[in-house]
Amino acid sequence: MSSPAGPAGPRAASGRAASGRAASSRTTTPGRTASVTGWGRTAPTTARLVRPGSYDEAASAVRECGPRGGIARGLGRAYGDAAQNAGGVVWDMTGLDRIRRFDAEAGVVECEAGVSLHRLMEVLLPLGWFVPVSPGTRYVTVGGAIGADIHGKNHHVAGSFTRHVRSFELLTADGAVRTVRPGTDLFDATAGGMGLTGVVLAAAVRLVPVQTSLMAVDTERAADLDDLLARLSATDHRYRYSVAWIDLLARGAATGRAVLTRGDHAPLDALPARARRTPLAFRPGRLPPAPRGLPDGLLGRRSVGLFNACWYRRAPRRRTGELQRLSAFFHPLDGVPHWNRVYGRGGFVQYQFVVGHGEEETLRRVVERIAARGCPSFLAVLKRFGAGGSGWLSFPAAGWTLALDIPAGLPGLGAFLDGLDEAVAAAGGRVYLAKDARLRPELVDVMYPRAPEFRELRGRIDPRGVFVSDLSRRLAL
Amino acid sequence: MKDAFGSPQSLLILGGTSEIALATARRLIARRARTVWLAGRPSPTLEDAAGQLRPLGAEVRTVPFDALDTGGHEEALGKVFAEGDIDVVLLAFGVLGDQERAEAEPAEAVRIAQTNYTGAVSAGLVCARSLRVQGHGSLVVLSSVAGERARRSNFVYGSSKAGLDAFAQGLGDALYGTGVHVMVVRPGFVRTRMTAGLAAAPLATTAEVVAEAVETGLRRRSEVVWVPGALRPVMTVLRHMPRAIFRRLPV
Ligand SMILES: Cc1cc2nc3c(=O)[nH]c(=O)nc-3n(C[C@H](O)[C@H](O)[C@H](O)COP(=O)(O)OP(=O)(O)OC[C@H]3O[C@@H](n4cnc5c(N)ncnc54)[C@H](O)[C@@H]3O)c2cc1C
């Protein structure tokens, strides 16, 4: 099976450290030293990158990891410091990239943890099967999907990724490989556990059947936040997939204006005759990558505001049943490899939080504060979540989630986001650890009430503290 | 760990009573710093400094450290790193000295040179080794515009800072790729204890302004920071000025 590496490959930050050569070797020792960041390209730290190609290599890598421990890394799509480990080891899991078995009766695929969702689509879509949960990029690994318990546009009906995981194999600190099933503490600690309970080596994932690789999409505009929330509350249940792009730079009466796109997999009979001949073809388009070394501040308030306004005006007031490619519907940004470079050297942060139903006022205040502050944030995303899953540190919970990108160099941004955290925490909400690069550690236990249990379990199964990441150090997880 | 904005959680100050360093500590505690080490010559002033930071919300500890006792650096600083990662080391100790006296008594000049240069080389390298093992962290070095071009009126201090500045730049290059970031800060005239009683130079600034520049530099991972920023073009001009003219400037 070929490497599933996405446009950014399995790594990191500096171009210097990014030679693909060493990464494709199959030896575990000694690895190479590399500067590592998350997708937001902030806070680089240096670690030894080791790429195990088999269970044995992974087990010996864990046994030999040294005093500063190790952490698994998939395709590095977490925005912050979750998959980096200063001074220690980072296990690049993309070497474990075999799809082992597909049970077409049950619709269950068994694959290694380094397989990307892109690869699963490439292989399984032509057979009429789709991943149960797809985030805003296909370039995430199955291991990363479990580690962050990712959610997609179908969260309100399907829940998060680990709900569809039948079992996984976990390499724990003692070097043993355990099969872990739902309903156990180890499963719930690992689902959303940010790689801190061990290394997921493989998983069995239930897929969903589809008739075509196209999406039937309804688009509509919402004039402001009230209108948006009303539309989502009233009709979301009719759609399997639903999300709203919200213009956070619009102010006054237009605050919270948005474009809703909702839909489902198109049934065969919705396709025009020609397309019906190859209904399951998977053809994601690809543009040239964003250039390196773009300056900071390219995305200012003015340029982004203009872009957002055009986006809003271009969208139809209402359109139903439009056929779109999967990639256009789910992963519009994947078309431009390395798009994260447009934020320049200073990088960017993504702020994503959720607050429960009934906390619409909090949501409104946060949206207003962001709009008033003029954060140059492209198309932020608002979504209604369904009920949360069983993962102790899993992010989604019933309610409203908002995600926005902001250039890290914006003066005073740290304090501004701290202020939003307070509002979110006071409303019983939380921020998403897979996106985080800046949360105050004191708030972790407030936002994730099961964090103490998580630490206690880690203390028990990993007494030497083998699994460590920059995130776990920063947040004392 | 530092966050996405370069705000550290742990801070080690070498020269724990330095006004510039303490202003920086206050700023960083207002963000994320929760562990602060003040390394310095034991004195009531050092303990007072710790006492003033504690109510701001950090755990503050003092540790005996003398820049001139290079033989003891390893042990004194080793203890600090043994207790946990240090996200930012602020090398702030330094003496201005008395130029006239230094010219008359070479031993005084040696004391200035050994404090500002030799002491910093030793402590800088000891910290760099630990930071390297951590794979992250910033070493912030308080250099000075005085090191950019030595002036008649304080060339002993100036030359010690020139040496320190060159050392820190080289160390930064040596550490490139290790995850450790070295930032050279070049303030102009800062109104602190060190300059008390001296006539303020043009573009004089305060410890708070230097602290803010350090915080911004950490966020940007800058390699060199001038405070105030206007000093950069000014010093570029002064640097290229012919000796015959420079010598006669009233600076
Ligand atoms: C453009 C874009 C859009 C996104 N949209 C969404 C979205 O809609 N919904 C959503 O939920 N997320 C979204 N994300 C975040 C992304 O889905 C998660 O961060 C995901 O975890 C990334 O997977 P990865 O393979 O890149 O893992 P990495 O980023 O490399 O690692 C993420 C975490 O998973 C752990 N991990 C990775 N592999 C393993 C393993 N084998 N065993 C144990 N732990 C492991 C790591 O230790 C780390 O804690 C988006 C990210 C981007 C860049």
Ligand SMILES: NC(=O)c1ccc[n+]([C@@H]2O[C@H](COP(=O)([O-])OP(=O)(O)OC[C@H]3O[C@@H](n4cnc5c(N)ncnc54)[C@H](OP(=O)(O)O)[C@@H]3O)[C@@H](O)[C@H]2O)c1
């Ligand atoms: N003020 C300015 O105009 C200015 C301008 C440019 C650069 N700087 C530089 O910025 C740094 C801080 O200056 P500042 O203005 O904050 O001055 P400061 O308040 O006088 O601080 C100087 C510090 O150096 C310490 N120190 C001196 N000798 C030492 C030794 N042998 N061992 C350990 N510590 C020693 C002092 O500690 P004790 O309490 O033990 O004496 C004090 O903490 C200095 O390096 C200075 O050269 C200052």
